[in-house]
Amino acid sequence: MKTEDIAAIKTLLSTSKNIVIVCHKNPDGDAIGSTLGLYHYLIKHNHKAQVITPNNYPDFLKWVPGENTVLKYDTQTTDSNTLIDAADIIFTLDFNALHRAGAMEGVLKQNKAIKILIDHHQAPDDYAEYMYSDVTMCSTCQMIYNFIAMLEDTALIDANIATCLYLGIMTDTGSFRFRSTTSTTHRIIAELIDKGADNTAIHNAVYDTNSYNRLQLLGCALSNLKVLPEYRTAYITLSQDELQRFDYKKGDTEGVVNYALSLDNVIFAAIFIEDRQEGIIKISLRSKGAFSVNEFSRAHFNGGGHNNAAGGRSDFALNPTIEKFISILPSYKDALNYDE
Ligand code: 5GP
Ligand code: MN
Numbered sequence: 001m002k003t004e005d006i007a008a009i010k011t012l013l014s015t016s017k018n019i020v021i022v023c024h025k026n027p028d029g030d031a032i033g034s035t036l037g038l039y040h041y042l043i044k045h046n047h048k049a050q051v052i053t054p055n056n057y058p059d060f061l062k063w064v065p066g067e068n069t070v071l072k073y074d075t076q077t078t079d080s081n082t083l084i085d086a087a088d089i090i091f092t093l094d095f096n097a098l099h100r101a102g103a104m105e106g107v108l109k110q111n112k113a114i115k116i117l118i119d120h121h122q123a124p125d126d127y128a129e130y131m132y133s134d135v136t137m138c139s140t141c142q143m144i145y146n147f148i149a150m151l152e153d154t155a156l157i158d159a160n161i162a163t164c165l166y167l168g169i170m171t172d173t174g175s176f177r178f179r180s181t182t183s184t185t186h187r188i189i190a191e192l193i194d195k196g197a198d199n200t201a202i203h204n205a206v207y208d209t210n211s212y213n214r215l216q217l218l219g220c221a222l223s224n225l226k227v228l229p230e231y232r233t234a235y236i237t238l239s240q241d242e243l244q245r246f247d248y249k250k251g252d253t254e255g256v257v258n259y260a261l262s263l264d265n266v267i268f269a270a271i272f273i274e275d276r277q278e279g280i281i282k283i284s285l286r287s288k289g290a291f292s293v294n295e296f297s298r299a300h301f302n303g304g305g306h307n308n309a310a311g312g313r314s315d316f317a318l319n320p321t322i323e324k325f326i327s328i329l330p331s332y333k334d335a336l337n338y339d340e
Contacts, residue, residue, distance in 0.1 A: 001132040006150045009116065009130060013042075013151070017088040019049045020113070024095035025102035027057040028254070029171025029206060031094045034118070034140040036066045037164030038091060041148055044156050052080045054102035058251025063205050064167060065160040073104050080104075087113040092128065094140040094168075096121035096304070118143050121305060122294050135306070138180035141168030145188050159196025166197035171206065174258070179308065217246035221256045221271070227263060231329045231336045234260040235270040239318055243274070257284045267291055268336055270325065274318045281314040281321045291335055300328055 021038055023031035035051045042049040051066070055074045061067065073080045084090070084104075090113045092098075098105045108115075109127075117128035120137040137143050145165050148154055157165075169189060173181045176189070193199055220242050227234045236256060246252075253273055260269035267288040272281050283301050285293035286309055293310040297303035303312025314321040329336070 001130075001147075001150060005130050005132075010151060012089065012114065013045060013047070016046050016048065018083070018086050019047050019089045019091065020084055020087040021049060021051045021091045021093060022101055022104060022108070023051075023053055023093050024100040025054040026250070027053045027055075027061070028094075029061060030139045030141055030168035032057055032061045032064055032067070032070075033164045033166070033168025033171070034093045034144045035091075036064055036070070037141060037144045037161050037168070038093065038118075038147075039066055039069075040158070040160045040164065041144075041153070041156060044158075050083050052083065052104070054104050056250060058254070059249065060206050060209050060251055061167075065163055074102075077103075081107060084108075084111055084113075087111070089114045089116060091116045091118065093118050093144075094121075095119060096124040096133070098125065098127055118147060122307075123304070136180070138178065138182070138185050139169045139172035141165040141172070142185060142188060144168075145192075154191075157192070157195045162192040162195035162197040163202060166192045166199065166202055167206070170202060175203070175207075180306075211247075211249075213246045214249075214252045217243070217248065217252055218256060218259075220246060221253070222259060225260055227266065228326070228329065229265065231268065231333060232266055233268040233270070233329060233336065234263050234266045235272065235322070235325065236260050237318060237322065238271070238273045240274040240276045257286050261286045261288065268293070272314075272318060272321055272325075279315070281316065281318055283312040283314060283321075285310045285312065290338055291332075296332070300324070 019042055021035045023035045039049045039051050052071045052073055056072050071080050084107055092115060096119050098108050101108055115128040116130045118132045118140060120135055120140055122135050124133045132143060221236050221238055224237050257269050257271040268291055269286045271284045275282050285297055287293045292307045294305050294307055297310040297312035301312030301314055303310055305311055
């Protein structure tokens with residue numbers, strides 16, 4: 001972030017403000033961790049801060065400190081709009097384009113509050129007065145740590161802030177194993193533990209809360225796994241009927257695509273999940289190495305994200321979507337068979 005922007009934000013935050021903090025639709029650990037981490041920091045400076053998520057998030061995030069204060073825009077629209085209208089500043093975290101805020105897109109576009117974007121996705125849109133965008137960052141939570149550091153306030157990081165930021169760094173790095181995890185990430189993590197983040201408890205709360213149905217759904221997903229060795233590609237499908245059979249709950253399919261990517265010699269993995277209510281197929285794409293799923297998703301599936309993790313959607317039914325996916329692969333044959 002530019003020095004003059006930091007100075008301007010410091011001045012802006014030197015008096016009490018009405019602040020709204022938003023994240024992308026279907027919030028994940030990094031979205032909830034970064035918004036609530038920033039929330040706890042801002043209330044320490046006597047700002048009136050409120051986290052508003054576009055919609056609900058999985059139960060495995062329903063323990064995060066301050067989580068009970070979060071407003072969900074789709075079901076608490078009137079209260080949310082009142083706060084958004086009164087906001088002096090709106091922080092938009094962990095997304096790069098306003099349409100990623102789902103039902104909130106319209107009100108965020110119209111709103112005249114000063115917008116501050118903090119995000120690590122590719123190619124951010126130009127809607128914010130202040131932008132802290134860095135695609136090399138493993139997580140928005142690491143950027144919130146840096147943001148607090150830029151404001152020379154790391155001494156204010158307490159157990160609540162540390163817990164929130166630890167959460168998002170952990171989930172967005174696949175528990176500190178993805179390429180984006182650097183020695184700096186580990187140094188920040190070490191500091192967060194020193195400030196009171198309980199690493200074992202956070203890991204257990206997120207990953208060791210499986211229901212029997214969720215494991216059965218995982219079994220179903222794994223039995224639907226298909227491999228296309230010619231393209232070093234593997235994909236998984238889940239139909240709405242299968243989701244219903246195992247009493248699908250939000251978050252149950254999180255991380256399932258990584259099983260496809262874990263196959264020996266596979267560098268490109270996808271999961272296609274039918275959402276009959278929205279009339280779309282939700283797609284998650286993952287890759288290893290140089291093959292950019294961000295570009296692939298932008299080009300073919302109305303989505304985007306990072307080089308090695310992106311999302312997208314298809315308006316076709318499940319089978320036609322798979323057919324489209326398979327029909328595209330030959331044009332990427334060389335890119336998928338690169339020498340490591
Ligand atoms: P996931 O597959 O876990 O839903 O998302 C992987 C990454 O891609 C995340 O960083 C997420 O924010 C981003 N992403 C997911 N869906 C979309 C989408 O439809 N559009 C864009 N631009 N990014 C997405
Ligand atoms: Mn993120």
